Amino acid sequence: MAVTELRNVSKSFGSVRVIEPLDLTVENGEFMVIVGPSGCGKSTLLRMVAGLEIPSDGQILIDGTDVTGKEPSDRGVAMVFQTYALYPHMTVRENMAFGLEMAGMPKAERERQVLTAARTLQLEDYLDRKPRQLSGGQRQRVAIGRTIVRDPKVFLFDEPLSNLDAELRVQMRLEIAKLHRELGATMIYVTHDQVEAMTLATRIVVLRDGRIEQVGTPSELYADPDSTFVAGFIGSPRMNLVPAMVQGGDGAGHALVDVPSLGLKGYRAPLRDPHAALPGEAVFGVRPEDLIWTMEGETSDIALTCEIVEDLGSNVFLYNAASRDASIVAELPRGVHPAPGDTVRFRISDGTSYLFTEAGVRI
Amino acid sequence: MKRTLGWNLALAAGLGFFVALVGLPFWWVVSGSFKLPREIIARVPTMFPQSFTWQHYDKLLSSSDYGTYLVNSLFVSGLSAVLTLLLAIPAGYAFFRLEFRGRETWYRVILLAYAFPSIVVLIPLFTMFAKAGLVDTRLALIIVNVAFALPFAIWMLRSFFGSIPREIEEAARLDGGPPLTVLRRIMIPLTAPGIAAVAIFAFVTSWTEYVFASVMILSDAKRTIPVGFSGIIGQYQVDWGLLLAGASLAILPVVIVFALIGRWFVTGLTEGAVK
Numbered sequence: 001m002a003v004t005e006l007r008n009v010s011k012s013f014g015s016v017r018v019i020e021p022l023d024l025t026v027e028n029g030e031f032m033v034i035v036g037p038s039g040c041g042k043s044t045l046l047r048m049v050a051g052l053e054i055p056s057d058g059q060i061l062i063d064g065t066d067v068t069g070k071e072p073s074d075r076g077v078a079m080v081f082q083t084y085a086l087y088p089h090m091t092v093r094e095n096m097a098f099g100l101e102m103a104g105m106p107k108a109e110r111e112r113q114v115l116t117a118a119r120t121l122q123l124e125d126y127l128d129r130k131p132r133q134l135s136g137g138q139r140q141r142v143a144i145g146r147t148i149v150r151d152p153k154v155f156l157f158d159e160p161l162s163n164l165d166a167e168l169r170v171q172m173r174l175e176i177a178k179l180h181r182e183l184g185a186t187m188i189y190v191t192h193d194q195v196e197a198m199t200l201a202t203r204i205v206v207l208r209d210g211r212i213e214q215v216g217t218p219s220e221l222y223a224d225p226d227s228t229f230v231a232g233f234i235g236s237p238r239m240n241l242v243p244a245m246v247q248g249g250d251g252a253g254h255a256l257v258d259v260p261s262l263g264l265k266g267y268r269a270p271l272r273d274p275h276a277a278l279p280g281e282a283v284f285g286v287r288p289e290d291l292i293w294t295m296e297g298e299t300s301d302i303a304l305t306c307e308i309v310e311d312l313g314s315n316v317f318l319y320n321a322a323s324r325d326a327s328i329v330a331e332l333p334r335g336v337h338p339a340p341g342d343t344v345r346f347r348i349s350d351g352t353s354y355l356f357t358e359a360g361v362r363i
Numbered sequence: 364m365k366r367t368l369g370w371n372l373a374l375a376a377g378l379g380f381f382v383a384l385v386g387l388p389f390w391w392v393v394s395g396s397f398k399l400p401r402e403i404i405a406r407v408p409t410m411f412p413q414s415f416t417w418q419h420y421d422k423l424l425s426s427s428d429y430g431t432y433l434v435n436s437l438f439v440s441g442l443s444a445v446l447t448l449l450l451a452i453p454a455g456y457a458f459f460r461l462e463f464r465g466r467e468t469w470y471r472v473i474l475l476a477y478a479f480p481s482i483v484v485l486i487p488l489f490t491m492f493a494k495a496g497l498v499d500t501r502l503a504l505i506i507v508n509v510a511f512a513l514p515f516a517i518w519m520l521r522s523f524f525g526s527i528p529r530e531i532e533e534a535a536r537l538d539g540g541p542p543l544t545v546l547r548r549i550m551i552p553l554t555a556p557g558i559a560a561v562a563i564f565a566f567v568t569s570w571t572e573y574v575f576a577s578v579m580i581l582s583d584a585k586r587t588i589p590v591g592f593s594g595i596i597g598q599y600q601v602d603w604g605l606l607l608a609g610a611s612l613a614i615l616p617v618v619i620v621f622a623l624i625g626r627w628f629v630t631g632l633t634e635g636a637v638k
Binding site: 050051052071072073074077078079081082083084085086087088089098099102103146150 | 528530531533534535536537538539540544548549552553
């Protein structure tokens with residue numbers, strides 16, 4: 001268990017800058033999820049903490065010790081790879097004990113540690129099997145077991161669930177969450193799946209093009225995004241983001257906006273900073289679940305023409321265009337099933353709309 | 364996909380043809396070595412021996428130095444194969460893993476060793492070996508064999524190392540394995556088929572090497588099979604039975620090596636490691 005600190009860390013491969021200089025502190029016992037689209041540098045960031053990549057600049061501290069130039073094994077970190085990376089010619093037992101053996105632990109002690117970890121992960125019956133005799137979920141458990149036995153200061157996970165099928169992913173997600181609770185260890189977890197990020201993290205780092213876009217708890221990122229990028233990345237289906245014209249402010253922390261694609265005129269959109277200078281053009285954002293379906297005769301803000309209805313059983317979503325990019329998405333109550341071509345009316349839940357500059361910065 | 368009967372027959376015929384093409388000479392040699400001399404030179408050759416005798420083997424082992432040649436060959440080829448592996452495994456791993464200046468260039472340059480026919484380097488090598496006092500020693504043959512097997516062995520092994528998923532090695536680094544331990548405990552077991560292939564390659568090239576063995580070795584007691592055996596034939600006119608028996612015995616060690624090492628040729632060795 002330890003505080004992990006990145007100070008002004010950057011990374012370039014040749015002339016390509018993959019990580020811009022950034023600072024990040026992962027507190028003791030925290031479950032930090034680094035999330036972002038593929039190619040945003042999140043794996044590189046994790047590999048630098050692991051010691052598999054050396055930062056081009058900056059320092060990495062674990063527990064106050066500068067580990068920037070140290071070998072991976074001298075950092076007190078353990079890593080779970082996306083591809084598991086088990087030693088195929090060794091049994092589960094040998095896979096888990098290899099790191100302990102390298103650390104010079106006596107055999108009896110190794111055996112004890114492996115058994116303890118195997119019990120935690122329900123792998124006791126598989127200790128003498130080879131990885132190829134295991135299912136995907138079991139393999140990933142062995143990979144996790146290999147990290148647990150080493151009792152590292154920091155656990156690193158590099159997209160550990162993306163090779164598993166959907167059901168197993170949910171199961172392993174819960175197991176990892178449980179593990180974190182039981183061990184109370186510091187964990188850094190990389191994923192491109194915002195559901196994993198939301199469910200596992202105590203804090204989330206949203207990374208974009210090698211820059212930190214926003215750091216915060218899952219609910220902070222969901223309720224108070226700094227940018228259109230974060231707003232669009234967190235939440236499913238993603239937030240509706242449409243162009244808007246700002247007509248002015250009401251002096252009470254709202255901007256008056258026209259949103260042609262939603263048919264809104266003079267809508268009072270809440271501002272994060274009531275004193276911010278208002279641009280003429282802006283981006284208006286509202287989440288599908290904040291569009292409240294209204295019955296005939298109730299006051300409504302917008303009217304959408306139904307094009308596609310997506311019924312997931314627990315939720316129903318309405319799309320007003322066939323392509324997701326051009327579409328406004330709204331959540332419907334269960335049981336409401338408009339036909340294509342129907343006009344459906346919605347109210348925007350109070351205080352749940354967001355305003356961004358055209359460059360994507362929250363106002 | 365379901366094959367028709369005609370297609371199956373055609374496949375069987377094709378396979379049969381190639382099996383015969385490869386197998387018939389062996390059959391001819393091995394079965395012939397057990398025939399009586401008059402059957403060997405009979406006007407109408409027999410596919411299956413009508414007679415059976417050990418006399419050729421008896422004669423080969425008792426009245427010639429074949430046994431000595433065999434031991435020499437085993438010594439030279441075995442040691443050549445082992446030395447090739449001992450040098451090629453670390454070299455292949457270094458070419459694969461370490462980053463150093465001119466790595467790619469060096470990697471290509473080593474194959475230049477095969478640009479020269481061995482006959483071209485024979486005379487300069489002989490002079491050098493003479494100065495070093497190595498002429499007429501089996502060590503000279505081992506040096507030459509290793510030198511010729513090494514470039515190809517390094518090439519093969521590097522690509523075998525390259526086929527191991529990077530994450531496995533990284534996991535080993537995180538587990539704290541020093542490079543040589545990772546090589547020994549992780550990389551070598553995983554590249555066993557490649558190493559076996561290289562071992563067989565080195566053994567067989569040494570086993571059949573003729574040119575250097577005929578020039579570098581002067582005394583009969585140090586000859587290897589290819590050279591010594593050719594002497595036997597000249598020595599007692601062409602004794603076909605002796606020739607066939609000698610050829611059969613010369614094949615035997617290679618077959619044994621294949622049988623012993625061949626079991627390492629298992630597929631799917633890294634299965635279950637990743638994904």
